[in-house]
Amino acid sequence: MAGILIAQVGEAGCFGINAASFSVVILVLLRLRLPFPAALSRRGSLRSSVAAGADYLRRQPTLLRLIGILSLCGLVFAPYVIVPVFAREVLHVDATGLGLLMAAVGAGAVGGGLVAAGSRAARRLPLLIGASLVFGLSQIAFALSSTFGLSALLLAVGGAAFVMSQALTNTMVQLQTPDDLRGRVLGFYTLLTIGAGRFGGLLIGAGASAWGAPLALGLGAGLCLLGVAILAVGLRRNAE
Known part of the structure; x- marks a missing residue:
């Protein structure tokens, strides 16, 4: 879409539209209610993990x-x-x-x-x-x-x-x-x-x-x- 729009709205306009499109993803993530499993126990150091x-x-x-x-x-x-x-x-x-x-x-x-x-x-x-x-x-x-x-x-x-x-x-x-x-x-x-x-x-x-x-x-x-x-x-x- 950006490839098509770049001739009409320019590079800055494409970046603005792209930034605005992330609001849809953020709204979807906020509404997710998933049955996450219990947290696994964490043992040992970061290196060993x-x-x-x-x-x-x-x-x-x-x-x-x-x-x-x-x-x-x-x-x-x-x-x-x-x-x-x-x-x-x-x-x-x-x-x-x-x-x-x-x-x-x-x-x-x-x-x-x-x-x-x-x-x-x-x-x-x-x-x-x-x-x-x-x-x-x-x-x-x-x-x-x-x-x-x-x-x-x-x-x-x-x-x-x-x-x-x-x-x-x-x-x-x-x-x-x-x-x-x-x-x-x-x-x-x-x-x-x-x-x-x-x-x-x-x-x-x-x-x-x-x-x-x-x-x-x-x-x-x-x-x-x-x-x-x-x-x-x-x-x-x-x-x-």
């Missing part, structure tokens, strides 16, 4: 592979870093064109989230693997594209695939982790996946400066695709 979470995660190859796949995708998913460069240097469009490209990412993300939300438990793993592979392929294709319409479509596909992978990974990690360790495991999950996105933006930005945006993104997406395929084989073997 973190170590227990790390030790549990180390002994769970399935969880590690799930987090690894999303982290690899996060290294490449940097639309705020790379899309403006493609808009200016490859597609030769103005701010309106850039807004439409970013809107395509958002539209795909919404669609991918809805598909993930409606998936059945038995289909989550193959859907996650498929979405992650599609994400890598879409990023390679975007790096090779020089047509605005095709690039926007590929960004939508990539946005959908990444959010599907993210939502399904989050769901599977939470459901497969015991209550007393879930917070610690999710802490590592957040650190690795979100951290990968920030680090990936730095790497792709540096690569784009050195070799050009298409080569930097294509190389990163190719390595991401290879890593996802290797981890996916391990996941399928564990599932069998």
Whole structure:
């Protein structure tokens, strides 16, 4: 929506609308009345608590592979870093064109989230693997594209695939982790996946400066695709 509105209300107006939209979320949270379980007893130091979470995660190859796949995708998913460069240097469009490209990412993300939300438990793993592979392929294709319409479509596909992978990974990690360790495991999950996105933006930005945006993104997406395929084989073997 911001990508479409930026040409009409400007950047400041988009930030204002975004800030106002959080009031809806806050109102919903204030009205929630959930039957929270009794608080778990907390024993030991912070260091031992973190170590227990790390030790549990180390002994769970399935969880590690799930987090690894999303982290690899996060290294490449940097639309705020790379899309403006493609808009200016490859597609030769103005701010309106850039807004439409970013809107395509958002539209795909919404669609991918809805598909993930409606998936059945038995289909989550193959859907996650498929979405992650599609994400890598879409990023390679975007790096090779020089047509605005095709690039926007590929960004939508990539946005959908990444959010599907993210939502399904989050769901599977939470459901497969015991209550007393879930917070610690999710802490590592957040650190690795979100951290990968920030680090990936730095790497792709540096690569784009050195070799050009298409080569930097294509190389990163190719390595991401290879890593996802290797981890996916391990996941399928564990599932069998």
